[in-house]
Amino acid sequence: MIEERLAELGIELPPAPAPVAAYVPVRLGAGLAFVAGQIPDGGKLHPGHLGAEVTVEQGREAARVCALQALSALRAALGSLDRVRGILKVDVFVASAPGFTEQPQVANGASDVLVEIFGEAGQHARAAVGVAELPLGACVEVALTAEVA
Numbered sequence: 001m002i003e004e005r006l007a008e009l010g011i012e013l014p015p016a017p018a019p020v021a022a023y024v025p026v027r028l029g030a031g032l033a034f035v036a037g038q039i040p041d042g043g044k045l046h047p048g049h050l051g052a053e054v055t056v057e058q059g060r061e062a063a064r065v066c067a068l069q070a071l072s073a074l075r076a077a078l079g080s081l082d083r084v085r086g087i088l089k090v091d092v093f094v095a096s097a098p099g100f101t102e103q104p105q106v107a108n109g110a111s112d113v114l115v116e117i118f119g120e121a122g123q124h125a126r127a128a129v130g131v132a133e134l135p136l137g138a139c140v141e142v143a144l145t146a147e148v149a
Contacts, residue, residue, distance in 0.1 A: 002081035005117055016076035017042075017069050020135070026077035028148065033077065033084075037093070037143040038069040043136030050130075051100030054139045063092055063109030066142035071117070078148060086121040087114050089145040095138065096130035103128040110142045 006013065017038060019025055027034045040046065040062040048054045054062075067090070075081050092107035094100075107128035114122040124144075134141050 002084065002117065009116060011068065011117070013068055013072040013075065016072045025073040028077065031147060032088070033074055033146045033148045035070045035073055035144045035146070037141040038066040038073070039135055039138035039141050040065040040069070043138040046139045047137040048139055049095045049097040049100070050102070050106060050139060051097035056102050056105050059094060059106035059139055060109030062138075062140040063106055063142055064113045066140055067110035067113050067144070070142055070144050074146060083149045084118065084121070085147040085149055087118060087124040087144060087146050090114065090124050090126045091143045092126065092128045093131050093134060093141040094128065095132070095134045095140070100130060103130050106140060
């Protein structure tokens with residue numbers, strides 16, 4: 001069902017990313033899936049800080065890529081995205097230059113694609129937080145929590 005929706009939207013998930021440190025990509029427990037933070041294309045897509053080297057539109061694109069990587073990790077852990085009952089929480093960390101305050105607009109890149117794919121089940125609570133630096137120079141990092149069957 002979700003695979004059909006992805007095809008309908010013309011979205012191909014990237015390969016599931018491998019961890020770059022001491023953590024697991026997805027932790028399952030009590031009907032929940034906690035997906036580790038994802039950075040876009042290993043930090044290579046639009047590196048830098050929003051409000052300096054990176055535009056809001058580039059940040060939105062990077063957040064979208066992070067969300068798709070998170071879904072890829074989730075699919076690898078679950079065997080199928082059809083087991084996802086809903087996206088509960090999305091945390092978006094935005095590498096921000098001093099004075100940059102458009103973190104919510106950047107985070108919409110992740111939020112919008114999740115709703116596009118899952119519909120009402122993709123609606124979620126969210127935090128959009130500005131930070132000084134992210135791993136590997138990434139401009140955005142996205143972590144999510146999903147309810148799963």
